[in-house]
Amino acid sequence: MDPIRRVGVIGAGVMGAGIAAQVANAGIPVVLLDIVPGAAEAAVARMLKTEPAPFMHRAAARLVACGDLDRDLALLAECDWICEAIVEQAEAKRALYARLQPVRRPGAILSSNTSTIPLAALTEGMAAEAAAQFLVTHFFNPPRYMRLLELVQGPATRPEVAARIADFADRGLGKTVIACRDRPGFIANRIGGHWLQSAVNHAVDLGLTVEEADAVMGRPFGIPKTGVFGLLDLVGLDLMPHVAASMKAALPADDPYVRAMREHPVILGMIAEGRTGRKGKGGFYARERGPGGERLKRTVDLATGRYRDSEKPVLESLALRDLRALAGHPDRGGRYARAVLLDLLGYAAALVPEVAEGIADVDAAMRLGYNWRYGPFELIDRLGAGWLRAALAAAGRPVPPLLERVGEGGFYRVEAGRLEAFGLDGAYHPVPRPEGVLLLADIKRRSTPLARNGSASLWEIGEGVACLEFHSKMNALDPGTLEMLGTSVAMGRKGAFRALVIHTEGEQFSVGANLGLALFAANIAAWGEIEGLIEQGQKAMRALRDAPFPVVGAPSGMALGGGCEILLHCDAVQAHAESYIGLVEAGVGLIPGWGGCTGLLRRWAEDPRAPQGPMPPVAKAFEAISTAQVAKSAFEAREMRLLRPTDGITFNRDRVLAEAKARALALAEGYAPPPAPAPLHLPGASGRVALGLAVRQQAALGRATPHDLVVCDHLAETLTGGGRDPVDAVTEAELHALERRNFMALLRLPATLARVEHMLETGRPLRN
């Protein structure tokens, strides 16, 4: 398959610009054109200031060549793929395609990022050669972070064209590609748009407050905590009428989505006043300033459209964990849950096979496109198909044929260790995985762990490679994790496996040491135990690094504190591009104690490009650790030396484990553990003074708090090698002892404990 070497994106709105940024993130040059002169440049400049950042590193922005559509159309001649992301009007799009025809090079692929217009409408009147190269590639907002790509082929689309784009989107851009039928709104927006409409209608009809509706939709449904009204604020209330009009034009009048469409005077009034959500003057939720300048949280009253103070929802039904119990509760929360579930699940069950080949595609689309924890069919399995059938019948609603046919079984089952989904033919079929995808979830279904405790497990993942998995809450590290690290090394030493991968399935790789445990131990003054745990951690890290087999870290999401320290001790790292790595201990008034100070210091000391002398590595490590800096992508982690230049970066999360495994196997051939780390020449007391001067300048500007000064001094003492003279080399053992001593000294300070407590209670750092 020919690789995609250069991409063109037309339309520098939020979607077009975001798609261009993600292509650039993947290292592929991209041309970004807009009809408005200068708009593409402005979009790139804006993206460099946007949070969360569309670019994974600043250098990626240089891969985007900006231009004006009318003047620079010729720039598209070199592109292998041109992605159109202009205004949602079929006529405008078709006119643009006609203009591209003479420019496009033979074999170049053209796609539309339309979210609602069927492909058939876009290819009307298109030459056969062009239609063969055309498809719909529907990204979700924001394109860097949302993992779903809906792909629609027309009857004329060459299969190789779809395969080439799917491969690039998957491996290059990290998207999960879901093949959709050419129906309006494809999968996710058809189901999601209907759900939004229905959830608003029922909230109004049943008299729920905005907060109540969002609370019911949130945790019990497994939907992000923005719920329904918070989501509307996020995407913009004004977008809804446009989407509705477009869907109404394309769908039959008796489609439940069309029937659910209703104009709510309160919402129309909000749009007219510019209260369109987060981008406007507030939406259903708003932040206002009180008369004394205090911050007020306000919420719209759905009956009057006026703001009132926000309220915490109090409903008996909200305390229920079980979805079926919630949907059976008689209060308005329960009735709301039931009404929305019937609409959502009844509609979704009726849409297969209209919108997708199978139920697994529908569930994946909703999980990845709307960040739902469960897709509709997974929700049905949680409720029971029988329950749903009975509930639909009781409400006088039709029961979709697929729901009838599934009988008493669920839509999913595990058979001989494989996940299977109910098919249209009435039989169960294995849920297919793309080639090269290895999921720990699949391995776990078909095997038992080599070792396991409450915090971590060790799995065999094939070809003699083992995978160490954390599974505590947020994958926080505790004595159980350390014990399992030790067990893994011991088993590997005995030849239980050839190589080890450390990978977790949760959203985060690991948020670091369990602070709750540390606080508890400090409160009962169990200082000896705490210091023992620090020493045990350091030993475990060294054992990992010095083991006679290769260890490959495979993070995705946050790898903070102790999670980062584990990666610093791996032989290699194969990181998901969306890895957020950092030594954040200073945020809670501590310093890294499991070899993190030493590890980062060594990375800088061994960097041939860094300035020479005893101070530069110390200054670099100090800057990153004292400010608790977190890399916002794997590329930033490379710049911070938390990853080595030789560490790999994988864009598709589902491919991280397989690529880490391949890396581990490659290293296992003739593997020898790294040589003992050479002692470092560090600046000693003078370096500590120099760092202190820099920190005091920050304090004068109000950027460092009193306790920051204390933490920084302990960090400086550690990183400069204690009081050692610069002519003496400092060993790893000495540095680890310094880490321990300074960690313990800080943990005994009330100001540090106040930070730990505050972090546990609020999730935010205390600036004391």
Next chain:
Amino acid sequence: MTDVVIAAYRRSPFQPAHKGALTRLRPDEMAAQVVRALVDETGIDPATIEDVVLGCAFPEGEQGLNAAKLVAFIAGLPEGVAGATVNRFCGSSMQAVHQAAGAIHLGAGEAFLCCGVESMSRVPMMGFNPMPHPGLAARYPQAYVSMGETAENVARLHQVGRAEQEAFALSSHRKAAAAQREGRLEAEIVPVEVGGQRVAQDGCIRADASPEGLAALKPAFRQDGTVTAGTASPLTDGAVALLVCSGDYARTHGLAPLARVRSIAVAGCGPEVMGMGPVGATRKALARAGITARELDVVELNEAFASQAIACLRELGLDEAKVNLDGGAIALGHPLGATGARITGKAAQLLRREGGRYALATQCIGGGQGIATVLEAP
């Protein structure tokens, strides 16, 4: 006594560090291009040069390894020319002039290239490996005080308010912008080559500086302070070269001297108020010249910060109308080791242009001292 004269003055364009056009130019190469141009234009036989004395505030990295001698090689000077790198922080290249003057007086050479260079893009202020003496830092912390803090101290002790500092900075930019617009800077600037590109213009001057813009800046060093990035000199890349020689040498080689060195001085002061360094040094130099401040026709007083420049003017009773006629470091930039030679050369050039008799060049120096040179029309 042998007469010492400033026979020629040239400099590179001054460009903002990190974002300016000289960011990618090595400092030794930058200095060598200026030296070469100066030698070519004066038409002197380079073999008659005794020594290249190069001022540099952080002589390490690309400006380390006795850069003076390396600059001589890069500029293609004969092997017989010697080279010494001197460091008196911001006073380094004025010190180069003083050393040359002393040597000429002693009969230890006839012609010296007195140069200065600093790439603040490529060698950070404080250097790559700042390693203060821990004992001194504990006993006498002001020895390592930051420059911004000294500017705040001077502003407080001498009651120089924020508005006054901003008016001074604005005036510096306006004078420099006018000089640039009217071509008055062209005579001193040697265009330099960077990666095939020719850079011929100063880059720090803000012709569009406004009172509102300056008033909107946040304090740069203290949360409750008055000094901002707008009232401090910017981090700058630049190089300067002067031909300093005996009066006889100038006559024999057909050179028309800009000025004669009349007297020189250095003087220490409290490090925490290093910005007041020019006061003591200037008083000594004026006394040695046997003149008073009122007799000065031209003054170049380095603008490390507006607060210290204003306080020094007041303390010395200098007439602001005679000070920094083409703008000062706040507008032009302050490449630390190069500034001393620039203000000495500029004072000499202005003395001729304005037709006066006496000129003063003086500057403050981090760590607590000042340096001053009194020039007289030749």
